[in-house]
Amino acid sequence: MRIVAVTSCPTGIAHTYMAAEALEQAAQAAGHEIKVETQGAAGAEALPPADVAAADAVVFAADVEVRNRERFAGKPLVQASVKRAINDAPSLIAEAEAAARSAPAPQAAATTPVPTTKVEQGGGWGTKLRGWLMTGVSYMIPFVAAGGILIALGFMFGGAEVATKVNGGTFGGVEYPGVTDLSELLAQAGWAGVLFKIGATAFSMLVPILAGFIAFGMADRPGIVPGIVAGLLANEIGAGFLGGLVGGLLAGAIVLAIRRVRVPRGVAGIMPVVVIPLLSTLVVGALMLVVLGQPIAAATEGLTNWLDGLSGANAILLGVLLGLMMAFDMGGPVNKVAYTFGVAAVASGNLEVMAAVMVAGMTPPLGLALATVVRPRLFTSAEREAGEAAWLLGASFITEGAIPFAAADPVRVIPSLMVGSAVAAGMSMAFGNTLRAPHGGIFVVGLIGRPVLYLLALLAGMLVTTACVIVAKSIGRAAPAKVEPAAATG
Amino acid sequence: MADLITPDLIDLDLDAADRHQATRSLAERLQAAGRVTDLDGFLADVRAREAQMPTGIEGGIGIPHARSAHVTQPTLGFGRSATGVDFGAEDGPAHLIFLIAAPEGGGAEHMTILASLARRLVHASFREALRQAPDPQTVVDLVNKEVLGQ
Numbered sequence: 001m002r003i004v005a006v007t008s009c010p011t012g013i014a015h016t017y018m019a020a021e022a023l024e025q026a027a028q029a030a031g032h033e034i035k036v037e038t039q040g041a042a043g044a045e046a047l048p049p050a051d052v053a054a055a056d057a058v059v060f061a062a063d064v065e066v067r068n069r070e071r072f073a074g075k076p077l078v079q080a081s082v083k084r085a086i087n088d089a090p091s092l093i094a095e096a097e098a099a100a101r102s103a104p105a106p107q108a109a110a111t112t113p114v115p116t117t118k119v120e121q122g123g124g125w126g127t128k129l130r131g132w133l134m135t136g137v138s139y140m141i142p143f144v145a146a147g148g149i150l151i152a153l154g155f156m157f158g159g160a161e162v163a164t165k166v167n168g169g170t171f172g173g174v175e176y177p178g179v180t181d182l183s184e185l186l187a188q189a190g191w192a193g194v195l196f197k198i199g200a201t202a203f204s205m206l207v208p209i210l211a212g213f214i215a216f217g218m219a220d221r222p223g224i225v226p227g228i229v230a231g232l233l234a235n236e237i238g239a240g241f242l243g244g245l246v247g248g249l250l251a252g253a254i255v256l257a258i259r260r261v262r263v264p265r266g267v268a269g270i271m272p273v274v275v276i277p278l279l280s281t282l283v284v285g286a287l288m289l290v291v292l293g294q295p296i297a298a299a300t301e302g303l304t305n306w307l308d309g310l311s312g313a314n315a316i317l318l319g320v321l322l323g324l325m326m327a328f329d330m331g332g333p334v335n336k337v338a339y340t341f342g343v344a345a346v347a348s349g350n351l352e353v354m355a356a357v358m359v360a361g362m363t364p365p366l367g368l369a370l371a372t373v374v375r376p377r378l379f380t381s382a383e384r385e386a387g388e389a390a391w392l393l394g395a396s397f398i399t400e401g402a403i404p405f406a407a408a409d410p411v412r413v414i415p416s417l418m419v420g421s422a423v424a425a426g427m428s429m430a431f432g433n434t435l436r437a438p439h440g441g442i443f444v445v446g447l448i449g450r451p452v453l454y455l456l457a458l459l460a461g462m463l464v465t466t467a468c469v470i471v472a473k474s475i476g477r478a479a480p481a482k483v484e485p486a487a488a489t490g
Numbered sequence: 491m492a493d494l495i496t497p498d499l500i501d502l503d504l505d506a507a508d509r510h511q512a513t514r515s516l517a518e519r520l521q522a523a524g525r526v527t528d529l530d531g532f533l534a535d536v537r538a539r540e541a542q543m544p545t546g547i548e549g550g551i552g553i554p555h556a557r558s559a560h561v562t563q564p565t566l567g568f569g570r571s572a573t574g575v576d577f578g579a580e581d582g583p584a585h586l587i588f589l590i591a592a593p594e595g596g597g598a599e600h601m602t603i604l605a606s607l608a609r610r611l612v613h614a615s616f617r618e619a620l621r622q623a624p625d626p627q628t629v630v631d632l633v634n635k636e637v638l639g640q
Binding site: 013081087 | 539555556580592601604
């Protein structure tokens with residue numbers, strides 16, 4: 001069993017450390033792994049978030065308030081006075097064992113970055129990586145929910161053209177200039193426009209928050225600055241959430257690397273305030289802009305040209321391709337190419353491509369939302385909450401609703417989403433559905449040609465997505481699920 | 491940095507009726523060694539800590555301690571009482587009394603030494619060795635060896 005503990009006392013020079021020592025000895029004697037954070041006068045070395053995420057139980061031996069206790073939310077917890085830990089640590093450890101055993105499932109945690117699986121019982125890289133990603137995802141989900149629902153409300157009250165009214169462009173053949181001066185927003189686009197703008201602003205933070213808190217998960221607070229900057233730059237270069245994911249991991253790794261360098265004492269004082277933020281941000285920022293930016297731009301251009309060359313090809317094949325692209329990175333460069341291709345096709349009078357693109361962008365959140373209902377055990381509680389919002393987001397053609405799931409478990413989730421979207425888009429092309437609006441989802445159903453068949457394509461794509469996600473998530477989980485009870489007793 | 495403990499900070503035949511007397515007796519040794527500048531000020535800080543929660547722990551140990559502006563360097567005073575002094579532990583009086591004095595705002599290095607001292611106190615072997623120590627120099631050597639690794 002893995003235990004994390006925090007000890008603290010009023011003065012922080014004696015009992016804090018005695019309790020830590022006693023707990024460590026008792027845990028080792030009982031054959032457990034333990035990590036103790038001593039919140040004393042010698043300065044608290046915070047427990048690495050990955051260790052917290054992997055812990056089966058938490059022990060607080062504290063006579064004063066434990067700092068940052070929200071890190072442990074949802075974990076089986078044993079609390080005692082610091083003296084009890086010194087006098088009788090073995091019984092506290094035994095209580096922690098009992099608490100871990102009677103805890104529902106590791107998924108029960110509310111918003112904590114808890115890994116859903118314990119595939120790597122030894123706490124290898126897989127567990128750690130998953131812990132980091134889940135940290136980022138758990139902080140991102142509220143942004144997805146708040147932003148996505150506000151955007152959907154904007155569509156509901158203002159019609160789907162509200163997005164075009166705010167951002168400018170063409171909607172259903174009507175040209176809108178867009179709102180350039182935000183003080184004119186209410187006058188030009190109404191309250192629906194205000195809702196949309198707030199939602200879109202929250203959405204613009206998705207990738208920075210994801211990247212920032214992945215880095216936070218790895219390197220604690222110093223990771224936030226380089227992580228968030230990496231996420232903002234991922235937005236700027238159009239790298240999408242996958243770019244942000246990579247940027248966040250890079251930022252965390254860079255901070256950890258800088259920390260390993262031994263520095264003279266005079267410099268040590270300014271390390272956390274000046275040196276680490278400055279250096280890590282500079283390095284990760286340069287990597288994002290100089291190393292990653294150019295290939296992404298080139299790939300985007302190459303994909304666009306390639307798609308243009310396919311314009312005359314078999315319609316169903318084109319639909320399948322667009323579906324695969326839409327679901328690949330949900331707002332990232334590949335998705336953008338496919339979406340832009342759809343919008344451009346509308347301008348040139350081909351309305352079928354746009355219909356296929358939209359349905360492919362709706363099935364990922366919808367399919368995932370259904371999966372969280374059908375097989376809730378396969379998802380963390382944070383993901384299940386994201387699933388509730390994903391219904392509305394998917395129906396509104398807000399593909400980003402699927403990002404929390406994809407970022408937490410990209411290898412299993414992304415291919416599943418791609419299959420479902422390919423099915424939906426291929427069917428839409430086969431049915432000859434048309435759409436003259438660039439967005440709106442279910443709210444523009446009146447603008448869709450052959451709407452009943454379109455809904456059929458949507459339903460089919462959603463079901464395929466759900467089925468693929470469930471199968472993919474079940475792979476590699478069946479075995480550890482059986483191991484789990486045995487592990488809890490040991 | 492000077493030693494955490496020296497022979498003149500040790501009283502192997504501590505004679506005190508209660509914990510205040512025991513603490514004062516050890517604190518006087520700290521003052522004589524120039525490690526505590528204001529005896530009453532320091533004792534007030536120790537009492538304030540003791541009032542929050544008695545510092546006695548099971549196994550006959552009392553650990554009066556404070557971070558105080560009247561302390562010049564991290565210091566350990568050690569007293570051994572044959573009759574025992576009540577420090578509020580549930581299983582009886584304390585026979586080993588450690589007076590830990592930490593300077594207010596002491597650097598992390600100071601605190602790390604005191605932290606490792608506190609960690610050693612939990613070990614039964616360390617306590618037993620202190621109980622058996624024939625003279626103050628043995629105690630000093632023990633602390634240096636166990637806490638500072640010297």
